[in-house]
Structures are given as structure tokens and as C-alpha cells.
Amino acid sequence: MYDYELVVIGSGPGGQKAAIAAAKLGKRVAVVERGNMIGGVCVNTGTIPSKTLREAVLYLSGFALRDLYGASYRVKSDITIADLMIRTQHVVGREVQVVRSQLLRNHVDLLQGSAGFVDPHTLRVTGEGRDTSTVTAGKVVIATGTRPARPPHVEFDDEHVLDSDGVLHLNHVPNSLVVVGAGVIGIEYASMFAALGSRVTVVEQRAQMLDFCDPEVIESLKFHLRDQAVTFRFGEEVSKVEVSDRGTVTSLVSGKRIPAETVMYSAGRQGVTEDLHLEKAGLEADSRGRIKVDGHYRTTVEHIYAVGDVIGFPALAANSMDQGRLAAHHAFGEPARELAGLQPIGIYTIPEVSYCGATEAELTRSSVPYEIGVARYRELARGQIIGDTYGMLKLLVSTEDRTLLGVHVFGTNATDLVHIGQAIMGCGGTVDYLVDTVLNYPTLSEAYKVAALDVYNKIRALEVFTSAPAPKDDLTPAPSAE
Template identity: 45%
Template sequence: MKHYDFVVLGAGPAGRRAAIQAAKLGRSALVVDDRSKVGGVSVHTGTIPSKTLRETALNLSGWRERAFYGQGYRTRDKIEPGDLNQRIGKTFDYEVSVLEHQFARNGVETVNGRGSFIGANRIAIETDIDGKVTHDEVEASKMLISVGTRPHRPAHIPFNDHNVLDSDTFILKPRMPRSLTVVGAGVIGLEYATIFSALDIPITLIEPRERLLEFMDAEIVEHLVHSMRERGITLRLGCSLSHVHFSESGNPICQLADGRLIGSEMVLFAAGREGATSGLNLAACGLEADKRGRLEVDRKTFQTANPNIYAAGDVIGFPSLASTSMEQGRAVACHAFGNPIEADDQAPPYGVYAVPELSSVGMTENDAREAGISYECGIARFRETSRGHIMGLESGILKLICDRETRKLIGVHVIGEGASELVHIGQAVLNLGGTIDYFVENSFNYPTLAEGYKVAALDLWNRLEVRAARPEKPCEDSGSGESLSEGPQRSAA
């Protein structure tokens, strides 16, 4: 039986980063993944293909140019499924080749097979090559479970992988339905609903909760909801799905708990995911997953109840981001082999690649209120910046939240073009303990959307100065962000 220092189950962001880090520390590492290619959910059915689909849809539809050329503007008159699949396929091949090269360069071994526990430090691996099934066993000093998640598929939903699909089957071969009903307005559901809306496909979105994206700032989410309604997306919030049946023509019909019927050519069920742990035989190593297949870990070391077995990535739950999963994987390898790193207590950025994008870091207004922080907000609207006007942006805002007493930046929230890129400027200032004065006192390239940080900071500065000058008689705020006090003023340039 072959022995490794480190065996990783799952080749997604957490697994690959952990294996490579272990190899860099001079340890032997093996990655076992049951897919035909490395990359995990992120590369096969998650982050990479969905974001590639988004970019393809926006480019082919001419979405970004419609403010100038009209809502009827199209880059291509007719968009076929092959147009969507072509770019996804090219991106997939590139990502896989990069990962394979990284594994080879660092001496990490990989096996395409199904791994399961047969002991606290032993793994059975079943491989199927051209119909020939083989079984091997390996043992390891340390192990990492990073198998990711799979779509939640309730028994009462008639999935058929044709016109009632989950998010994995939906992205494998994306089509262009005449109409689409999306069940579940979490991150995945919102992304696909707004992407296909940009392709001018009628969308109905069903969500049992009254509010979308509860972990994000309410004002930012309000802008998203307004944008969706303006584009004709039908929102059925506070409504739960009772069941799905089919019309005489074979099209699915969703019946809501209140009796309403929603017909469409296709239904995408995107209401939750569960840990892909059912085939791991966790009992053999003394572990047990929760009812959604997720594992409990020490959030500082990522150790499970068995200290030699770690878990990281989506399989341990929130925040379930590729970026945080990578850092978790690196932390696992460092801790496992005597090079522990400090737990990252800095605020990570969140990104929702809907149309428009949303991204945030730090506290929301609600977080600040619950923490008892006296705070203030400043806003910059993309359409009021020169770069935004050049780009034809009609919507989008950048919002800063600061502590009124210390002027420290405590939250950054962005919705609009490039939000997931812009947020990193605020992330750096926030995590380094900076104040809004950084944005006021430093110059930004002009014209850029990043200049919105200065506009929002000046808005904040003026609000803070007005309140400080006359605390006994609060000034009525016109909403323009300007004040009568002395201080930095917005330049007409």
C-alpha cells in the first residue's frame, strides 16, 4: 500500500491549493477526484462556466452598448446555444491545462477516481478506465476533504435534465429557451435569471423569502430589484413552490403554494446545494455530516473531529466562495505540516455576478446598527462620473460606510459594471484600518469608475462635517452630498 504525507479528496479551489502548498513544504501529496478532469465544481459546473456564460451573453447581446444605441441594439441578431457553449468549452480547456501544469510542476500526483474512507488514515480508490474498473488503497498521515457541493434535488421535483433542470445540468449544455422560470433567488438563481434576461428571454423568479441576498446591504439589493423589475423580470417573492407538472405540450408548469400557476418552456431549480459527502463512507473514519452533507470544523485550523482529517471549501458551508476556499486550503496544509499561519480575520469580499454585478466587503448598515456603531454613508452614482457617462452606464452606485467617531472605513458596497473589481480598493483600505480621508486626499486616474471612491468619500466628508458643526440642530440633507461647511469640495472636473 502506497503511503503519502497528504491525500486530498476533491480537486476544487481548496483541494488544489492545499495539495500544492503541501508539495511546496516538501511533502508527498495525492489528489483524488471523481471527475474526468481536475478542477472540481468550480471549473466544471460552477464559478468558471457560469461567469464565462455571463460574459458571453453580455458580449453577444450587446447589453453594454444599449444605453447609446437603444434597447433594440444587438451584436448578433440570433444567438444559438452553440455560441454559448463554444466559449465555455475553450475556457474549460484552458483552466484544466493550467491546473494540470501546476500539479505537474509541483510534483502533486492526481487520480481520476472515486475515493472513500476505509479507516482513519486509509482511502480506497475506485477507477474506471474504458470500462475496466480497478481498486487501490492508499494511506496518509494527513487528509483533506474538499469534495465541494452538489445541487439539492428534492424528491417532489420532476427533474428530467431536459426542461426541468438543476444548476449543474443547466450549465453543462446551456440552451436558449423561449421562457425560463428560476426557482430559488440565492446567488446562483439570481445570476442565471439576470444573465438570461440580458439575452431577452422572459424570466420568472420564485423565492420563498421576502428579501433577496440578506447578507448584503439592503440599499444595494434594492437597486438590483429595481433593475430587474425595469427589465421585465417577474419576481414572485414570499412565494413557495408547491409542485411542478407538465402541460399537454410537455412544458413545465410551476404551481405555487397560493395556487398561482407559472408556465414556461424551462424550469431551473436552484434552491440550495448540499455537501457531496454521501459516498465517502465517513463512518469508517469516525465522522458524520449534517443533514445537508456538510462537515463541522474548527474554523481556525479546519480540523474535523479527527485531528488528522481536515475539511475546507464549500463542504464546510458559508461563505462558500472560491477565493476563501483557496485560502482555507492553504491554511490546512500549513497547519498540517507544522507551518501554521494566523487565521485570516480580515473581511473577505463577496461577489455576486448577476447583471448588474454586486460586490461588498465589511459591514452593512444593518451590521453597524446591530453593533451599536455610530456611522454615516456616502454614495457615488456611476452615471454621474465621466467614465460612467462614456461607458453609457445608466445605473450603478458605490457606497461607503464609515465610523463617525474615527472616520474609519467599515463597509464598501458596489452594484454596477465592474463591481467585483472595484471593491478591492475599498477592501485594502478597510482591512488596513484606513479612513475615508485616504480617498479625499489621494488622486485617482481620470476618467475611471474608481474615481467614485473620491466622490463617495467627499459625500461622506460633507455629511460628517455638517453633523459635527451643528450637533444640536441637525441640518436637513438635500441628498446632494454637499454642505455649507468649509472643506474639500467636488471638482467640476
């Protein structure tokens, strides 16, 4: 007889949903989490604080209203870290309470401390005072998440040279910043500090950034970041970072040297698995601390599952929640439908980027004929009202059956708007639905109507052209009058 039918290691999105799903199945469940990390990385150092910080930046910097009131417009002229953090700390505190309440309401025991395997069914929980206890479990879900990867050749001091977690502990807004790595996290923070007025330089080894997104959208994002004085150094590698009392100097392999007050590394994420003693459970992690699972989120040990960022791609909070729920159902033999393959991607830069479905490059490689419909926020009354004259929405539509193949959005509320297209695609809908339906006016959602009419007219023109009778050959003799 085990102490618990399920023990979940980690209370982030995946762990929390796994625990609650099992509890609703009537199982005895416990979650092991460090006392200061209720809600996991998502709530404390990742998604929630970074997105709350972004909202604070947008409001205090007056970024969204500069087209209306001028480039110098700000809600507060001298924005401090304290101004930004007060909102972040408030939201994080409330989210911690929500997570704790949900676990308790579902009768999930919360064991505070760090977990490590003693054997495949036994875990040792070490508290902050180094006091230890052991618990046994019939099933285990590992949901420990990730932390920022730190290259071994870089000396981090969390003041001048820091990672994305360290941004939340800055004591002032830097006048200049070098961001090493143009992935999602790096570009999100680069855009935030650029909106605050920092001179930002982005260094990236690859020839381009966010190459999984629509190239036209990313070009628009780069244009707006450059307009905010962001400098890009693509195809460049950092050789060393020197720190002095005056700040930092980042040396590139090409010989360039970039002075800046602060350097932020965004070098990917590392799975938090080194203290789990996986070998005692018969498991192992790869070089990035990730655990391999099958289609049911089960590891190579039959009763141990893993979900969330610790299993790798897509490493998104939204996906992790459903992974946790499904893992609990699979663990206890509960019927469960798998996640739909159609899932949105959201990038919380300033401005936002989001898409769902196929890109133009993917359709071209697959020889799928398509047409494009585009709506620009500056043509929408709502776009003018909110001061967003740069946003755009692009629809990719099949010219064979008019089904919606992809939706790509750039601008205000992109991560919300994308769900309309996702729903239509998920139901196998066509662009005709958008043409024939009425949407609220004035709204940004109206962009779907505008883009739908754009692509509808293009497809109609193609159909008219291809169905028109062939012109008569001028060399054909006229018929005889006889």
C-alpha cells in the first residue's frame, strides 16, 4: 500500500493540472514543491512575471499611444524598476494564492521541499531546514520545468551579466543592453527594454530570428524594433564578455566590440532534473536535462510520467496544462482524447506575434495551392482608435476548397485574435464563413472580414479567368456567307 496513488513533482501548469485531474478521479494525490515556488517557474520567474512586466511596460511607456500623441509621449517620464515590479509582484502573489487554493480545494496534499528518488516508488522530500521525509507513490509525474541555460564560459554576476530570470531582479532600467540570443525569450525582453528607451543590441549566431514564423511578419517586427533603436547582429558569435565598474564590453568572434551597461543571455532552457536522482528510478535525462516520453507522456519506467517543459518541445504553459491532464488520465486508465494537432504559437513581443496552422513556406514545400488575404489595422476603425497603424492579419486559404490553412497576426491582441482562425480551422471551416458572417464593429476582429473578402475576391478573379472561353484566333477565316 503506497502513501499516495500519485505524487507529482512540481506545481507548475503541467504538475498542477496532473494533480487536479487525478484528484477528480478520486485518487490520493500529493504535490511536492519548494516553498517559494508554488505555481512553478511559470508563475514565479517565467510566463506570468514576464507577461505582467510587458503590460507594465506598455502602460507606463505609453508605447501604444505614441502614434496619437507623439513619439515622446509617456505616462511616467522616469520609469523605475520599482514601478514595473509592483504590478508584477501583485500578480505573482495572486497567482500563487490561486494555485494553492485550487490544490487544497481538490484535496491535494502539498509537500514543501525538493524531491529526489530513493527507488522507483519512493521519494525523499528535503525541506528548507534540511529536514527530510519519505513518501511512496504508485504513480509519479515529473513536472519540474526548466531554468535558463548558462553557458559554462560566461561569468554571470546577476548584476552586469545575467539571464532572463535575473531581469526580474534588476535594480534599475539599464541605459543600454546587449541581448545574446534572438529566440522567443530574448526578443521579448529586447522589445520590452527598447520600449522603455534602452539602447538594445541583439546578437544571434543564426542568420535570422524566429524562422518558424511567417517571414513577412518577422520582417515587420524587425522594422518596428529597429525603429525603437534596436540593433541586430546576425551571424555573430560572442567570444567573451568583460565587466568593469562602468559596465560591460561584449567581444564578438568577428572582432566587433559592443559596450553596454548590462548583458542578458538567452541561451535556451535547461531541465531541472539534476537533483531528482533519476538513476535510482531507472531513468536518465539528456544533455539539456530533458526526459524522453512516449505518446502518453510515459517514461521508460512504466509508472513514471513526465510533462511540461522538462520533456522539451513545445515547452509552452498552455500545452503543459493539457499534457498534465492527459498524463493523469493515461496513468489511471481513464479514456482521453489526444490534443488536436492544430495549436497556436504566441510571442509576446512589443508588438505581439501569433500564428496557427501552416506557413507559406510549408504550403509551398508541400505543393499546396493557396491564396493570401491581408487586412491592415490602419484600415480598421478600431486600429485608428487604439493607435495601432502597423498591425496586420494574414489568411492563407486553399484555392481548391477554400478551407482556411493558416492565420498569421502581428500587432495589438495578436495572441487573442489568432484563436478565431484556430477555431475555424479546427472545425474544417472555409473562408466563406468569414465572408458571410457579421462581426462586431469597430473591433480588431473585423480584420478577419477584411482579409476574407480580400482573398475571396482573388480566388473569384482566378475562377472567372480560368472559366472564360478561349479567345478566337484572329487567323481563322470567317465563315462563308453561303
